[in-house]
Amino acid sequence: MLTNWNPARMPEKDEMKLRLSTARKQLYDLQMKIKEHKIPVIVLFEGWGTSGKGSTISKVIRNIDPRFFKVVTMSEPTDEELRYPFLYRYFKEIPEAGKFTFLDSGWLEQICREHLEGKTDEKEYASRIESVRNFERQLTDNGYLVLKFFMQIEKKEQKEREQKLLENKDTRWRVSLFDQWENEHYKKCKKTFSKYMSDTNASSAPWYIIDAGDKKWAELQVMETLVSNIKVALQNQAHSVPILQNVFPLEPIPCLADIDLQDKILNDEEYKKELKQLQIELGKLHNKLYRKRIPVIITYEGWDAAGKGGNIKRITEALDPRGYEVQPIASPEPHEKARHYLWRFWTRLPKSGHVAIFDRTWYGRVMVERLEGFCSENDWQRAYNEINEFEKELKDWGAVIIKFWVQIDKDTQLARFQERQNNPEKQWKITDEDWRNREKWDEYEVAVNEMLQKTNTEYAPWHILESVDKKYARIKALKIVIEEITKYV
């Protein structure tokens, strides 16, 4: 893209002044509409070192109320950040509905740089491009406005700017070693940036190359692009988003009704013996995982009172608390609801070598959110694919993913509800909501079946835990966890 790009004519001084003042006024007014229509906006500034990313951001934000935006500066990932999937530190920063996040460099810089430095080969580069495409599409599909600017300056211009900054000790820190390397290898870098932009130039999140040789002119281009895109976004809010074809490799999985719950029982003696042995085995595996820095994600979904809690406990009892965290997922809090629905899961991922156990998960999107109308039909239909992408991302990062559906029948649930109700110490475990959900059992069953069919991917299959006898389900879960982890250590 960059290599065959032609800059537009820079307007005369008077025209520039007039247009700038118009754009500023418009942006000032539009920020209120953004707020009102609850549109989250991500503005990504990429480009050459010293091309004026920071200074352009600082001019743009003058027109926006400080309560409505955040500027995030991305430098090289820290050691801590390197222990997460590479998109983690970007996903973390996505704005709430009605607010802006301005990023001073982002995934273009990281991907191109690490590729230029030889840290990623062609295959890894291609996989990252795929991740970025999915990431940006997931954002725009879920109502985010994603604006991507590339600040373009010529080699000579960059050289001069760098030299000027290097001369003064208070500005020297602004020129990194990579900025200097970039200038020395300008042509090679340009080619890499250009390819990256072509690779990620989606219609829903296109690139805008900004002629950044003149600062005022650069500001004007950015401002006008921002303003016109916000206007479009405001008009497009009711725009429907296509449901992508589910192209992930799916495995067959039985319907809930076909799951045999009979005779899946264990007596106390067998249970105790197996439990002890399996927990010792898992404890040992946990040490290995830690040493080899493999992340593990275990997810639990299932009927109310199916025995998720007790099942999770039998897993965690075997683990060192320094290396795992249980993530109980309740209904989202306001700051979570205001963001992409996967945000609260991205931000709860384990770091490499750790185990995260999710007590309920992102599958809430296609169950409770679907049935209670917390999201639109379009939203939950799109979610199967989004979730498959999300789990693929985790898999490619190197995570072990183990997904459990804890299954009981309707009578068993009733018996357990009644027992909880009648036992003062367990009453806290049962709420009116549980009874209301129970009334919707049949609707849930339809949703669960669809979910299982559509997300039972080869790389992250579901495991059914028959839990009419909780002991049986616990032992089965432990065996599966051990088996899956063993494949990796």
Added chain:
Amino acid sequence: MLTNWNPARMPEKDEMKLRLSTARKQLYDLQMKIKEHKIPVIVLFEGWGTSGKGSTISKVIRNIDPRFFKVVTMSEPTDEELRYPFLYRYFKEIPEAGKFTFLDSGWLEQICREHLEGKTDEKEYASRIESVRNFERQLTDNGYLVLKFFMQIEKKEQKEREQKLLENKDTRWRVSLFDQWENEHYKKCKKTFSKYMSDTNASSAPWYIIDAGDKKWAELQVMETLVSNIKVALQNQAHSVPILQNVFPLEPIPCLADIDLQDKILNDEEYKKELKQLQIELGKLHNKLYRKRIPVIITYEGWDAAGKGGNIKRITEALDPRGYEVQPIASPEPHEKARHYLWRFWTRLPKSGHVAIFDRTWYGRVMVERLEGFCSENDWQRAYNEINEFEKELKDWGAVIIKFWVQIDKDTQLARFQERQNNPEKQWKITDEDWRNREKWDEYEVAVNEMLQKTNTEYAPWHILESVDKKYARIKALKIVIEEITKYV
């Protein structure tokens, strides 16, 4: 404490078994009461390397629902963490009301270790002890139950445990270089730990030394201490907390009524000229701050419509967006309200070299929370002192603190409210709440006067911005910011 401690007699096997099972059952029941009474509990495990901190935690948490606790493992601070006050990473992890946080080592380890390694001298050590005392007291005063365990093992025992772990490649990572050093310098370390415990053995957050030579016995001691302390905490909830004497060095400051708002005006020409010069100057200082890694905290409080937003904007226009963040403070969200009221400010501190501008602040505790009854009288009365301590902590960390009160008179506010109401583009800026607050002007004035008198410390004094003419206030603010920063760079 440690040097003159005598272990209790370890009970016989049968007795141990019985007592353990009782304690486990009690903890299981008590967790529900903790939840119900909304008590936040911090359980700190400190002690020798290989003394079994992690494994004891893992036994204790078996009795608690995973939704109600979090285990946090603290290792050496990262480079990122070192750019914040040393308590930052601990304050971040305090639990919500009704939940537990278990810490696998914490501030004892960090302080003693850095002192043993010669990273802190006696003076710095003393200042940290003071910080810890205030930190723990602030937590307990605000309803936190803080339990501190020290897991004690003898030199010989530690040596054997370390050797055993080092022999196996899957467990080798559990023994750090420091653990080994600790064993080699056991006596010296013991003295240091002992002194630290005496120094921080407050009645509201006392130390419990656990004889950790035998694992079951260690578990029993921890469990019984936990259970008995939770019972006490449940009985003590209505306990009143003494208001400490305000011993901070205070400067005199006029009452709001005595602030002369007349003739504090600037004409357009003077304003524009000064603004430009001052912003250029501030921009240069910002570079120096960044290079010297000095953190700056600028806070704004003032009447509604006093002109805080516009004032902040004139500051930020001069700054590089990579080095500052505006923190707009609205009413707390649920996850914030569930924690110590300073938590949401601790977690928003700038890192060294950065500027944080707070648009409203922790002073909400002694203004809106006081007047609207969002906290008890005891709570807000205690807050003056807590806030002085908090700001002292920031000052000692090396921060520049600049506190503004933006002052207007009642008539000016009315005029501005009316203008907002009549201007369609500004209507969003005015709400019913603003009108309600206006009715309480006199009560607020009393609260503000008390606040100014009680928190106008030498190290973090208030600055009054007379803002009937907003231009005047903006220029004055810029001058003060420049003056204060100049003292540091």
